[in-house]
Amino acid sequence: MRWATTADDAQAVLRTEAGTAAAVIDWNLPQAAGDGGETGGAEVLRHAGQRFQNLPVFLITDGEDLEHLPLWVAETVIGYIWPLEDTAPFIAGRIASAARGYQHDLLPPFFKALRRFDHAHEYSWHTPAHSGGVAFLKSPVGRAFHDYFGERLLRSDLSISVGELGSLFEHTGPVGAAERNAARVFGADRTYFVLHGDSTCDRMVGHFSVTQDEIALVDRNCHKSVLHGLVLSGARPVYLVPTRNGYGLAGPLPPAEIQAQSVADRTSRNPLTQGAVSPKAQYAVLTNSTYDGLCYDTLQVAQALAPSTPRLHFDEAWFAYARFHPLYAGRYGMAVGPETFPGPERPTVFSTQSTHKLLAALSQSAMVHIKSAPRAPVEHDRFNEAFMMHGTTSPLYPMIASLDVATAMMDGPQGRCLIDEAVTEAIRFRQTVVRVARRIAAADRPNWFFGVWQPETVTDPATGERLPFADAPLELLRTEPSCWQLEPDADWHGFPGLTTGYCLLDPIKVTLTCPGIDATGQMSHWGIPARVLTAYLATRDIVVEKTDSYTTLILFSMGITKGKWGTLMDALMDFKTLYDHNAPVEQVLPELVAAHPHRYTGQTLRELCQEMHNHLRDARLVELLDTAFHDLPEPVTPPQHCYQRLIRGGTERVRLTDAADRVAAAMVTVTPPGIPVLMPGENTGTPDGPLLRYLTALESFDRRFPGFRSETHGVTVAPDTGDYLIECVRQIPAQQTGRTAGEHHKTPTPHPLNPQLPTA
Numbered sequence: 001m002r003w004a005t006t007a008d009d010a011q012a013v014l015r016t017e018a019g020t021a022a023a024v025i026d027w028n029l030p031q032a033a034g035d036g037g038e039t040g041g042a043e044v045l046r047h048a049g050q051r052f053q054n055l056p057v058f059l060i061t062d063g064e065d066l067e068h069l070p071l072w073v074a075e076t077v078i079g080y081i082w083p084l085e086d087t088a089p090f091i092a093g094r095i096a097s098a099a100r101g102y103q104h105d106l107l108p109p110f111f112k113a114l115r116r117f118d119h120a121h122e123y124s125w126h127t128p129a130h131s132g133g134v135a136f137l138k139s140p141v142g143r144a145f146h147d148y149f150g151e152r153l154l155r156s157d158l159s160i161s162v163g164e165l166g167s168l169f170e171h172t173g174p175v176g177a178a179e180r181n182a183a184r185v186f187g188a189d190r191t192y193f194v195l196h197g198d199s200t201c202d203r204m205v206g207h208f209s210v211t212q213d214e215i216a217l218v219d220r221n222c223h224k225s226v227l228h229g230l231v232l233s234g235a236r237p238v239y240l241v242p243t244r245n246g247y248g249l250a251g252p253l254p255p256a257e258i259q260a261q262s263v264a265d266r267t268s269r270n271p272l273t274q275g276a277v278s279p280k281a282q283y284a285v286l287t288n289s290t291y292d293g294l295c296y297d298t299l300q301v302a303q304a305l306a307p308s309t310p311r312l313h314f315d316e317a318w319f320a321y322a323r324f325h326p327l328y329a330g331r332y333g334m335a336v337g338p339e340t341f342p343g344p345e346r347p348t349v350f351s352t353q354s355t356h357k358l359l360a361a362l363s364q365s366a367m368v369h370i371k372s373a374p375r376a377p378v379e380h381d382r383f384n385e386a387f388m389m390h391g392t393t394s395p396l397y398p399m400i401a402s403l404d405v406a407t408a409m410m411d412g413p414q415g416r417c418l419i420d421e422a423v424t425e426a427i428r429f430r431q432t433v434v435r436v437a438r439r440i441a442a443a444d445r446p447n448w449f450f451g452v453w454q455p456e457t458v459t460d461p462a463t464g465e466r467l468p469f470a471d472a473p474l475e476l477l478r479t480e481p482s483c484w485q486l487e488p489d490a491d492w493h494g495f496p497g498l499t500t501g502y503c504l505l506d507p508i509k510v511t512l513t514c515p516g517i518d519a520t521g522q523m524s525h526w527g528i529p530a531r532v533l534t535a536y537l538a539t540r541d542i543v544v545e546k547t548d549s550y551t552t553l554i555l556f557s558m559g560i561t562k563g564k565w566g567t568l569m570d571a572l573m574d575f576k577t578l579y580d581h582n583a584p585v586e587q588v589l590p591e592l593v594a595a596h597p598h599r600y601t602g603q604t605l606r607e608l609c610q611e612m613h614n615h616l617r618d619a620r621l622v623e624l625l626d627t628a629f630h631d632l633p634e635p636v637t638p639p640q641h642c643y644q645r646l647i648r649g650g651t652e653r654v655r656l657t658d659a660a661d662r663v664a665a666a667m668v669t670v671t672p673p674g675i676p677v678l679m680p681g682e683n684t685g686t687p688d689g690p691l692l693r694y695l696t697a698l699e700s701f702d703r704r705f706p707g708f709r710s711e712t713h714g715v716t717v718a719p720d721t722g723d724y725l726i727e728c729v730r731q732i733p734a735q736q737t738g739r740t741a742g743e744h745h746k747t748p749t750p751h752p753l754n755p756q757l758p759t760a
């Protein structure tokens with residue numbers, strides 16, 4: 001029980017005590033300082049309504065007040081208390097009974113059933129063999145495991161033979177009820193709980209939506225799992241190319257890229273589509289939002305792509321919260337439905353979400369949401385085949401419970417409240433960085449500081465007034481989506497070809513910018529590469545999400561607490577001081593110097609930053625990156641063929657100097673910008689072509705700056721030489737395909753698209 005004697009205190013209790021099961025509020029509580037109008041009691045009551053769904057609230061009031069109370073009050077409270085007229089035990093009994101009812105109704109279907117089962121203390125005669133943890137107790141190491149995780153987790157790890165909990169494959173019982181509840185909360189026709197990450201969701205949807213030799217339209221900025229879906233299905237991908245800005249950040253697919261005509265052009269230019277079963281794509285997949293927080297107007301996207309595909313998949317791994325805050329209205333897949341997109345053209349929409357990434361769920365817990373359209377109806381029984389094929393028959397029930405709870409946390413007004421907190425803290429941080437930079441400019445310090453990638457000014461639509469970002473009211477920034485839209489051709493974002501409202505920057509994904517380059521790619525004579533900054537932040541136990549050449553991404557998620565970012569601000573200021581005082585690298589990054597003493601001993605922080613900046617500039621890395629991402633490599637064969645070669649020893653690792661004109665067998669992704677530069681089945685091009693020049697430049701960067709290696713996936717680095725090695729299809733005559741004589745395969749005929757490859 002908590003007592004609060006002021007409105008402020010009461011609101012602080014409501015904010016921090018999520019376990020509150022009932023509240024008694026005095027209507028005549030003094031109001032918080034400075035606020036006019038309402039009584040303190042009214043403020044607290046409103047706050048309780050936003051924070052909790054159906055919390056039983058009793059109001060203490062004089063009998064005479066009752067008829068003067070606003071209507072919403074009567075709708076919010078469940079009863080009144082007149083302390084002088086009833087006995088204390090009677091009042092306490094009413095409150096306790098309301099609290100019990102609330103606690104009972106609070107729990108979502110599956111979690112409730114699981115808890116009930118846990119209370120039963122039955123003996124089990126089924127798998128898992130640890131039998132509620134008992135098996136672990138029979139060995140010292142098992143005991144350590146049991147003690148560490150506790151009995152509760154092990155008791156709730158039940159077998160699917162426990163009928164009372166329903167079936168994940170049949171979507172029955174409490175599991176089915178939990179999925180239906182999630183469909184309602186996330187706005188889907190149907191929702192599927194997936195226990196193997198959004199990676200599995202992506203493979204499942206890809207595997208279901210497109211089949212052998214059909215065309216798939218694929219955002220080049222896609223996750224590895226999307227590619228795996230293509231490998232499984234045998235699809236022929238046509239890649240759609242996102243924009244990029246001067247920082248090297250990947251933008252959205254621009255509106256022109258998804259128009260029917262440009263899709264048709266890309267499709268017909270792609271040699272792989274010649275062998276396709278139909279010239280029309282069956283499926284399109286996009287990443288929404290991007291890692292850097294760029295999210296689409298999904299209705300615009302659906303309308304643009306509708307002529308080109310009957311199925312549209314938004315990979316929303318980082319965006320499961322979008323439906324619960326008005327800033328993101330109309331920016332998530334499930335916002336596209338018969339109400340917003342009437343008529344027969346509407347595509348079926350899939351949204352796949354890593355629930356665990358930005359909502360509160362256990363790792364791996366994910367969901368597929370579907371809005372089916374008559375054009376490409378998703379029949380449950382058929383989709384369920386794909387679901388079962390990618391699922392386990394032994395699901396971990398605590399994970400299902402976490403999906404159930406993550407859903408319930410977002411249900412009702414509290415969902416908005418929780419997301420709003422992250423949004424608010426992110427905006428406070430964003431404004432603080434700009435204000436600190438201003439104070440530095442006004443003081444006698446060297447005039448530079450880090451920046452945040454965001455608009456410099458915003459417009460208040462109510463007044464039409466244009467305000468500097470740092471001076472805009474918090475209330476405006478956290479409620480007005482237009483403040484975050486990427487206006488066409490605005491300098492701050494640097495993405496060409498956008499239209500009004502098409503793309504929005506999500507405030508909770510904060511990109512810090514370092515001096516050295518601007519959004520249009522203009523480089524200055526000095527700079528601080530972000531890798532040096534993040535290496536320093538790591539020494540302060542601050543781990544960022546992702547680091548590009550001059551930017552670094554930090555996330556403000558639901559786990560944020562007020563002012564947590566204060567330590568980050570402090571570290572940024574300290575970095576500035578160290579830089580301005582030209583501190584030795586040994587002092588700033590002692591571990592780096594210890595690992596590479598010959599390289600960095602005696603160098604100062606400023607010298608290191610400048611040397612790296614000069615290298616990035618002289619190697620023209622940003623420019624090379626630009627061409628590598630825009631001039632896509634020539635497709636030679638579908639990804640599935642490469643995979644078939646891979647498992648039969650038909651591929652090899654090749655040095656960049658030997659890699660010209662080879663067919664890649666694995667995806668190569670470099671950060672920045674985290675988009676694949678090379679996909680399996682694509683040709684590596686000429687030695688001085690965009691791809692090999694770019695990878696060679698990265699390789700030389702890594703050699704020159706040990707300890708600051710580029711983030712490359714799909715590239716193996718030779719430990720002795722530092723050479724980059726990429727997986728390529730082995731060049732062998734068509735007669736020898738690596739198959740052993742014992743296998744019952746007919747002699748392969750040369751692949752029609754590439755004689756080096758056999759047909760499937």
Ligand SMILES: *Cc1c(COP(=O)(O)O)cnc(C)c1O
Binds near residue numbers: 198200222354364366
């Ligand atoms: C992380 C991620 C995935 C995979 O999600 P997991 O839940 O980690 O399996 C898929 N797509 C994108 C865009 C991602 O960022």
